[in-house]
Amino acid sequence: MSATIKDVALRAGVSTTTVSHVLNKTRFVAKATQERVFQAAEALNYAPSAVARSLKVKNTKSLGMLVTTTLNPFFAELVNEVEKCCYREGYNLVLCNTDGELEKTNSYLRMLTQKRVDGILVMCSAYDDSLFSSLIGQRNLPMVVMDWGPSDDYVDRIQDNSVKGAHLAIQHLVEQGHKRIAYIGGPLTKLPAKQRLEGFLEAMAQANLAIQDDWVIESDFEFEGGKLGMRQLLSCSSLPSAVFIGNDAMAMGAMSEAQLSGIKIPQQLSVVGYDNCMYSAYFSPPLTTINQPKERLAELAISTMIERIENPRQEGKMIMLEPNLVVRASVSAIPF
Template identity: 55%
Template sequence: MATIKDIARLAQVSTSTVSHVLNSTRFVSDSVKDRVLSAVKELNYAPSALARSLKTKNTRTFGMLVTTSTNPFFAEVVKGVEAHCYLNGYSLILCNTEGDADRIRFSLSTLLQKQVDGLLLMCSEAEAPAFSQLSSQPNLPTVVMDWGPTDFQCDKIQDNSRQGGYLATRYLIEQGHKDIGCVSGPLDKLPSQQRLAGFVDAMTEANLPLQPQWQISGNFECDGGAAAFESLMQAPTRPTAMFVSNDVMAMGFIHAAYYAGINIPEQLSVIGYDDIELARYLTPALTTIHQPKQQLGRTAVEVLLERLNNPGSSSKTIQLEPSLVIRDTVKSRL
């Protein structure tokens, strides 16, 4: 790989002159500049990102930890993050944690060694001890996406999950349903707790009974939705509608219902949460709660860039609002 010294030797100039030409830091005559640029082209010279980072004290790289990029919700958020990084001249290093504390610690250590300019964290299942390394990095810009309390300095971007759970359940009620159940996510996770709380809010507001046998905890994965359906079928009575608190579980739930001969929505209405891209292509298309995933990714990068430019400003929390998307999996009983 060619170096500045090689360029200087071929162009018969000093290394400092080559540097000034490449960085436009001092006037250089056109004839000398042409010789330098001709040598650059001939030797296929590419500037060293490592050398530049050592000189400028930044790598123009962000690191991101995500539960798993194979889940459509996370994949769509990552797409928004990567696109906005590219538009601003930054690279993104993505690490999947798979919910494992050891992988979180290893990935964090790797990103810190690579001297990333900022961190994006989207792994709400993680326990705080896995992030202990960040306590010693108070000046590293960090944005936490859709997570609970933290014991390190960071900005936060959150989905109003309680409002989303309320919107989903209220829509079922408005369609005439009174016997309504809920498949929550893991109840030790804040988004799951908030979506379930929104379900309870809407049911209580409408003076409708909460049936414990129709409230099932899932795992935010397809198999969790299928297992929730099987549990529901064991109950002595059945609801007419279910709020399933993410689209991936809703897919598994509907799949299991199909093989059990339960027609969605004629016999059982279903509403999901997230509005992943696949939701509109299910048969029937999934009624769901939209999370602004592209906006979430874009906003996270914007907050990191703002933090880099204003490192001393106070931490902020930004809340993104969900909205209802009506498709075909909810039948009106009015």
């Protein structure tokens, strides 16, 4: 099969120790000897076995990432950023889509544990108890969970401030003169969905605006869910002048549905999304939305992870990220 360190040593006429040392630059070796080693390695197309190495040094330089689904553009962008950070830090990323299935999640958790990844990034944004208990079984393994909060002192948590994000959205609409505002959100089993609804409710109350019951709709954070949500909204006896939508994917579905029904955005209906996915700048019209700092999120996740890997005994940190409003063209001002 592939050459081992022994083969290289043999060919270079030195000991394996020497080979190891020149390859890892772990102590001084005579120039000439180094040269011989390099040549031998080259000739044999030698690639040191990370698995043997890992067995000895007890780390694998790989991280697992548990994510609901990368089909959602927000997650896709986040994974992209995480991958970039991992690469920069010399880690490999093993991608695990849970598809929201407990069994798949558990199975992956088991695999990752056995493969001895150095840590696990969790981005499932569900606060389901059963998942939770799966996770704590792995307590020994460094973990940072984003967008979700098992109240455990030994995992690090990173959260976007979703209730603030919702406030920002509503404030913007109010400033533009909107009073009749609807909401299409994600499934309440997910923390961000819950928080965004909460923020919506709060902000509406703060602005002294009435909330019409059939104008707050729970959907699923997917394209199709947005479409369905909008259809439901359009079937109401009276229509709002604006709608805040829990994420950009649903916003896209919703806008498509509205426009198919002949509704002009933003003239007849304003919409604000959430996430600021890349493509939301290319909607027709470009979407006004709440930005989640994905790059920052990924960076924090990885740096926190690495800190924890290097110092496993420290207490769990909790990091809060601040969203901000990105104004584009999907909200119109209402004249008084």
